[in-house]
Amino acid sequence: MRSLNVSRETIPHQPRIAIINQKGGVGKTTTAVNFAHGLALQGRKVLLFDLDPQGNATSSVGVEKYTTNPSSHEFLLAKDDPPPPTPTAYENIDIYPANISLIGAELELSRLGEEQMTSALRKNLKKFNHTHEFILFDAPPSLGLLTLNILVASSHVLVPVQCEYLALEGLSMLLETLDQLRDGHNQELKLLGCVLTMADLRTNLTQEVIRDMRQNLGPSVLETLIPRTIRLSESPSHGKTIFDYERWGVGARAYEALTREVLRRLADEVVKGNTRR
Ligand SMILES: Nc1ncnc2c1ncn2[C@@H]1O[C@H](COP(=O)(O)OP(=O)(O)O)[C@@H](O)[C@H]1O
Numbered sequence: 001m002r003s004l005n006v007s008r009e010t011i012p013h014q015p016r017i018a019i020i021n022q023k024g025g026v027g028k029t030t031t032a033v034n035f036a037h038g039l040a041l042q043g044r045k046v047l048l049f050d051l052d053p054q055g056n057a058t059s060s061v062g063v064e065k066y067t068t069n070p071s072s073h074e075f076l077l078a079k080d081d082p083p084p085p086t087p088t089a090y091e092n093i094d095i096y097p098a099n100i101s102l103i104g105a106e107l108e109l110s111r112l113g114e115e116q117m118t119s120a121l122r123k124n125l126k127k128f129n130h131t132h133e134f135i136l137f138d139a140p141p142s143l144g145l146l147t148l149n150i151l152v153a154s155s156h157v158l159v160p161v162q163c164e165y166l167a168l169e170g171l172s173m174l175l176e177t178l179d180q181l182r183d184g185h186n187q188e189l190k191l192l193g194c195v196l197t198m199a200d201l202r203t204n205l206t207q208e209v210i211r212d213m214r215q216n217l218g219p220s221v222l223e224t225l226i227p228r229t230i231r232l233s234e235s236p237s238h239g240k241t242i243f244d245y246e247r248w249g250v251g252a253r254a255y256e257a258l259t260r261e262v263l264r265r266l267a268d269e270v271v272k273g274n275t276r277r
């Protein structure tokens, strides 16, 4: 893979990136897994948290969902030191897997006090001594307690938006939630951007969605478009990322571009932060 011309020092320390959208089927897991591998191929050490009880991110990187290894459920509810993550077959990617038991974790969270209910993940991350440069959270399709825990624990948010009818619907609610978090539990939370997924540039619908998104959200919309391609939908059933499944196809190229764009945005943040000081 081509190098990114973004030096290691210019990236904020250990960004914790939430991949969020309360709608299902918009490309969150596909983005989490392939962005993770994009970073890993740049030599960046990535810790991926699968926080969706469907466990799709887990199986998409070839890890068994029903393993005896520590899951994100156990990490979330660990009373003492959190257990270690599971290495994947991919160099530089470790994961906390998920399966249906995570629904139980959400219930247990709901029985905690108001403050702890949303800060369990953040609290355990603080206790956790790790060397990963990036933490990525694959979120479930809701704005429930698991997602709130992710948002309280994150430094950045990446929002996949599917190029479909009513793509913008629900986004304002999500952006309001981010504002509320910034006013309360997590002042450092930043929107990295929205990434348009499943784009088919031959259709009017995709063109309209791109125009509407850019009109309404301006620079919050990433330049990178993730095309709709059958390869991206096939690779999870082989337990492979797109870089492993079809290294030189349009899907891998798009996720490589996304990786590069996000790294650039993170680097810009550091530059702007320095000039403000
Ligand atoms: N760019 C794409 N092209 C084709 N299919 C895609 C693309 N992105 C995701 N998919 C497929 O669409 C479905 C939903 O994607 P997924 O990433 O699981 O969404 P979410 O995690 O938001 O529910 C999956 O079957 C996935 O393989």
Ligand SMILES: [Mg+2]
Residues within 6 Å of the ligand: 028, 029, 030, 052, 056, 139
């Ligand atoms: Mg998913």
